[in-house]
Amino acid sequence: MLPLLQNLFFLIIELLRVPFDLVVGTKRRIYEVSRFVDAPKTVAWNVVSAHKIKLEGPPPMELDTEPDPARPGVFTGTCQYNDKRLKFAYQILAETPGEAMTLRLLADECDPIYQVGDDYIGAVAVAGDDRQSVITECCELTHTRISTRLLMPLTVLRSLYSLKRTAEARAGRRGRNFGDQLTSAVITGALTFASFSALFDMSAAVILLLVVLLHELGHVLAMRWVGIPVRGIYFIPFFGGVAVGEGFGKSEAVRGFVALMGPAGSMLTTGIFFWLSLQNDDPFLADLVLLSAVVNGLNLLPILPLDGGRILQALTSRLSPRGARAIHGALLLVGVGLAAWFGDYLLMALILLIAPGVLSKQTYALNQVMPLTRREMAWLVCGYGATLLFYIGVAERTWNTPLVAGGS
Numbered sequence: 001m002l003p004l005l006q007n008l009f010f011l012i013i014e015l016l017r018v019p020f021d022l023v024v025g026t027k028r029r030i031y032e033v034s035r036f037v038d039a040p041k042t043v044a045w046n047v048v049s050a051h052k053i054k055l056e057g058p059p060p061m062e063l064d065t066e067p068d069p070a071r072p073g074v075f076t077g078t079c080q081y082n083d084k085r086l087k088f089a090y091q092i093l094a095e096t097p098g099e100a101m102t103l104r105l106l107a108d109e110c111d112p113i114y115q116v117g118d119d120y121i122g123a124v125a126v127a128g129d130d131r132q133s134v135i136t137e138c139c140e141l142t143h144t145r146i147s148t149r150l151l152m153p154l155t156v157l158r159s160l161y162s163l164k165r166t167a168e169a170r171a172g173r174r175g176r177n178f179g180d181q182l183t184s185a186v187i188t189g190a191l192t193f194a195s196f197s198a199l200f201d202m203s204a205a206v207i208l209l210l211v212v213l214l215h216e217l218g219h220v221l222a223m224r225w226v227g228i229p230v231r232g233i234y235f236i237p238f239f240g241g242v243a244v245g246e247g248f249g250k251s252e253a254v255r256g257f258v259a260l261m262g263p264a265g266s267m268l269t270t271g272i273f274f275w276l277s278l279q280n281d282d283p284f285l286a287d288l289v290l291l292s293a294v295v296n297g298l299n300l301l302p303i304l305p306l307d308g309g310r311i312l313q314a315l316t317s318r319l320s321p322r323g324a325r326a327i328h329g330a331l332l333l334v335g336v337g338l339a340a341w342f343g344d345y346l347l348m349a350l351i352l353l354i355a356p357g358v359l360s361k362q363t364y365a366l367n368q369v370m371p372l373t374r375r376e377m378a379w380l381v382c383g384y385g386a387t388l389l390f391y392i393g394v395a396e397r398t399w400n401t402p403l404v405a406g407g408s
Contacts, residue, residue: 006035007157008236011353014153021149027142029149031156034136037164039171041128044135045098047167048124051075056165057247059367063088076109086111093121100125116148116155117141124163135163150356188235189213195237203284204291211266211292212241215299218265219243222258239346240295251370256314256380259307263296264387270296274394290398297391300384303335304328304358305350311384317371328358 010033021029037044047053055061065077065088073092078085089109095101105120120141127134137160143149189209196205216233220243223230229246236242243262249255270292277285302312309331316324332355339348372380 010157011153012349015150015349015353018146018149021143022146027144028140029143029152030138030140031152032136032138033156033160034134035160035164037128037133037135037167038173039133039167040130041126041133042098042130043171044128044133044163044167045126047170048126048135048163049095049097049101051077053166055162056169057162059247061162065089074106076106079111086113088114090122098126116152117143117145133167135160135167137163147356147359150353154353185233185235188237188241192235192237192239192241199238204287207284207288207291208295209235210288211295214269214292215262215266215296216241216243218261218263219258221265222261226254226257228254228258236346239344239350249369252314252317252372253370253376253380255369256311256372256376259310259314260380260383260387262307263299263391264383266292266296267387267390270391270394274398277398286398289394293391293394293398297388297395300388300391301335301338303331303338303351305354306335308384309335311380314372314380315377317368318377321368325359329355332358 014031021027047055051063051065051067053063055063059081062080063077064080065075068074068076071091074089075092076087076089079088080086087110089106090103091106093102093104100123102121102123105114105122107115107118107120118141120139122140123138125136125138127136137156139152139156141148141152143152192212193205193209196208200208212235213233220230220233223243223245226249228249231244231246233241233243245258249258270289273285273292274289276282277289299306300308300311302308304310304313309328312328312331313324316327319327332351335351336348339345339351
């Protein structure tokens with residue numbers, strides 16, 4: 001199974017466990033994830049056991065801790081994310097050099113962002129040989145807040161992938177070649193095509209897959225333009241797709257631009273298809289124009305994780321954190337309602353998964369970068385407005401054209 005689908009399955013299963021745990025009163029929870037690493041076992045171990053190290057993102061993190069002479073096994077220092085340096089302390093409970101390590105987080109000596117629960121125990125193990133390895137990360141804690149129940153699965157995944165990417169970078173195998181990216185796109189595309197075919201029909205599935213591909217290519221071009229390395233395009237069954245980069249951008253201007261260029265980049269192809277559809281009565285072109293306008297237009301709704309929500313994040317970067325979180329929280333509720341109305345339960349699950357990170361004061365502060373200037377905000381608003389009006393206009397012109405994909 002592809003890593004993206006593994007991750008999605010893991011997150012959905014953990015999300016479904018939350019209401020069950022709340023009903024039966026389970027507070028102590030264990031999270032465990034293993035992933036293949038394209039690096040020798042020794043390299044992977046040196047990364048996971050390091051007390052001073054710069055870890056790959058997103059977001060990049062630098063761990064800088066020193067042993068406490070007065071307390072054997074205790075390390076204290078800082079973790080730095082972007083420009084934010086946070087207090088961090090832990091105690092090594094057990095270690096088998098080259099194999100595994102168990103530690104306890106000393107929450108009282110850490111920044112509040114790390115106080116996610118009581119008696120936090122973390123463990124990491126490495127298996128493999130001199131060519132490849134597998135990293136397993138496990139954490140156990142007693143939950144004291146509902147929000148941490150939703151945040152922890154994503155936190156564990158992000159931590160594991162940070163270790164994985166750092167080990168692969170140190171082994172000189174950083175990044176994925178074009179062949180790997182193409183293989184992932186083809187396999188996830190085939191699965192997504194099958195899911196669309198099950199929901200609609202083969203003709204509509206072809207159109208939707210093409211619309212999603214053109215949309216994600218817009219994001220890819222934008223990432224390359226601003227210097228963000230691209231890891232690939234992944235299609236998500238029953239949902240759409242995502243273009244994945246090595247990072248999110250170091251300013252809200254960059255993040256807003258990358259988010260906007262998905263739907264904005266598709267304006268060119270949608271316009272070409274629209275012009276061609278006016279030249280003849282090809283029903284496939286008419287369906288392609290309408291679905292492109294609808295998919296890209298809906299993607300501009302200011303609700304995370306849609307592109308419109310990412311753009312709104314950039315536009316609210318000059319507001320107070322509390323005000324920005326309040327706006328996003330209200331719109332997340334709208335998003336859950338719309339997803340339920342349309343029966344898109346995968347989108348509903350994704351919204352619920354990201355909600356704790358969006359609404360958490362500490363997580364929001366951690367992910368803050370340089371806000372938009374007034375000029376950048378004006379350009380982004382104009383670009384967003386023009387793109388949205390374009391798709392509304394195209395949809396209005398083609399809405400009364402009957403969809404013939406799959407027959408009448």
